[in-house]
Amino acid sequence: MTAVNTAGWRPEMGPAQHPDHEDAPRPTNSGDRALMLEEALIFELGRFGSTGVDIDDAEFEPMGALAGFLRKAAPALPGLTEPETVRHYTRLSRQNYAIDLGPFPLGSCTMKHNPRLNEKVARMAGFADIHPLQPVQTVQGGLKVINELAHWLITLTGMHGVAMTPKAGAHGELCGVLCIKAAITARGEDRTVMLVPESAHGTNPATAAFAGFAIENIPATAEGRVDLEALKARLGPDVAGVMITNPNTCGLFERDMKAISDAVHAAGGYVYCDGANFNAIVGKVRPGDLGVDAMHINLHKTFSTPHGGGGPGSGPVVLSKALCPYGPIPFTELFEDGHLTLVDEETGGARQPHSFGRMAAFHGQMGMFTRALTYMLSHGADGLRQVAEDAVLNANYVLRSLDGELDAPFGASGPCMHEALFSDDNLPEGFSTLDIAKGLIDEGFHPMTVYFPLVVHGAMLIEPTETESKAGLDRFISSLRSLARRAKAGDTSLKSAPHFAPRRRLDETQAARKPVLAWRGDSAA
Numbered sequence: 001m002t003a004v005n006t007a008g009w010r011p012e013m014g015p016a017q018h019p020d021h022e023d024a025p026r027p028t029n030s031g032d033r034a035l036m037l038e039e040a041l042i043f044e045l046g047r048f049g050s051t052g053v054d055i056d057d058a059e060f061e062p063m064g065a066l067a068g069f070l071r072k073a074a075p076a077l078p079g080l081t082e083p084e085t086v087r088h089y090t091r092l093s094r095q096n097y098a099i100d101l102g103p104f105p106l107g108s109c110t111m112k113h114n115p116r117l118n119e120k121v122a123r124m125a126g127f128a129d130i131h132p133l134q135p136v137q138t139v140q141g142g143l144k145v146i147n148e149l150a151h152w153l154i155t156l157t158g159m160h161g162v163a164m165t166p167k168a169g170a171h172g173e174l175c176g177v178l179c180i181k182a183a184i185t186a187r188g189e190d191r192t193v194m195l196v197p198e199s200a201h202g203t204n205p206a207t208a209a210f211a212g213f214a215i216e217n218i219p220a221t222a223e224g225r226v227d228l229e230a231l232k233a234r235l236g237p238d239v240a241g242v243m244i245t246n247p248n249t250c251g252l253f254e255r256d257m258k259a260i261s262d263a264v265h266a267a268g269g270y271v272y273c274d275g276a277n278f279n280a281i282v283g284k285v286r287p288g289d290l291g292v293d294a295m296h297i298n299l300h301k302t303f304s305t306p307h308g309g310g311g312p313g314s315g316p317v318v319l320s321k322a323l324c325p326y327g328p329i330p331f332t333e334l335f336e337d338g339h340l341t342l343v344d345e346e347t348g349g350a351r352q353p354h355s356f357g358r359m360a361a362f363h364g365q366m367g368m369f370t371r372a373l374t375y376m377l378s379h380g381a382d383g384l385r386q387v388a389e390d391a392v393l394n395a396n397y398v399l400r401s402l403d404g405e406l407d408a409p410f411g412a413s414g415p416c417m418h419e420a421l422f423s424d425d426n427l428p429e430g431f432s433t434l435d436i437a438k439g440l441i442d443e444g445f446h447p448m449t450v451y452f453p454l455v456v457h458g459a460m461l462i463e464p465t466e467t468e469s470k471a472g473l474d475r476f477i478s479s480l481r482s483l484a485r486r487a488k489a490g491d492t493s494l495k496s497a498p499h500f501a502p503r504r505r506l507d508e509t510q511a512a513r514k515p516v517l518a519w520r521g522d523s524a525a
């Protein structure tokens, strides 16, 4: 099959026919392509000193202590009319790819559909307008949501308690590692080393280092799993614990997890599990049964809340009985008469005397809590189990459908979990993972995660998630197959893809070494 894209160009037409080629016919000189509109920076569009809003000249009285900070001159902000402003941002938004436009097969990121029911509930005034400083008796409904969600998280993971305040997965990791640190300090010990497998997500070693631990690698087996014997050999009185992602970043379940936990506990350490991939096992496996002491759950991955481009996320951390006393405040407490309260520094003195402190000013991300609980209640326990089964089924469908087209380094290790991992091993000389990823853009798909995990050369990590239909997966697979075949046929036009995106391929080296991150009037001329 040949790749055909929306602009009607096909590889056999040759590079000269690409709309981007200098000899290709250009309908306009605006840079626009059909109804895909080019957009300049707002600073280039706007006129300094003008504004779209009529404001009467007003006298502002300098206010007390702030007076010394008053501007001496007007800021150089671009002025646009209201329609110009609306168009500017609407045009920019059309250049964004989003989960509501098509699949986002990013491995390790779990970009799945955000059900509209979640959004509807989160927008109910009682939830949307809640304020963290409201008197506790006026937010009983909100606290009930937090408590109910906490109950679901504890039940699904088989753990003892949960810290709801962390704002993202990495923040949750920090919370768990700080609990481990507090527990070790309370024992009067000084364990300084955290063991992290070489396939770990980058946030794991970064978190442990941030908390003051020295990081040591545990090697992977040829199968892509933690080398249990190597781990056991390194355990000792200086080891505070291990951080293990399960399912791991090679898309495989760590079958030795219980044996790992037993060995770590016997050596006096704690087990942190990176639970970012919990969506692959929710309803099937309870990490508490595997001896895990702390695990973060990315609500924005497993429980379908939106990825907010860096926030607002939510990463509650479930804790074992051994670590619960060290968990952060505030947390909700349910009394026998049914009323709820937030346990904080004032009230927590008696109930949580060993808490390491706070992860956040308030109780967490109410908007995410509401959405996640809606997702749980609308699926029920059986539905959540099916989420995991469908996520794994979809990933295996992608993995097996590309047999013989792309190299699957652990394809022989058996079925994968929720992610299908490929390498650039059978691409011909001169073609790389990057070419396949950029080619996908021309095919209308967001690229997969590339060059991660680091243990695999030229890794392509694909997480289709459970929300893609078979028809959607077939389209994606067919595009990938076609790109692999184009590379094998030596189609050099792939080397300069994407051809149909708003921007062409970046010079990766320049972009990394000399990034231009701020607009400066003189450089924009």
Ligand SMILES: Cc1ncc(COP(=O)(O)O)c(C=O)c1O
Residues within 6 Å of the ligand: 108, 109, 168, 169, 170, 171, 201, 203, 245, 249, 274, 276, 277, 298, 313, 315
């Ligand atoms: C395995 C794993 N761990 C941790 C994280 C960090 O989570 P967050 O992005 O919510 O901080 C991610 C995010 O991609 C992940 O995939």
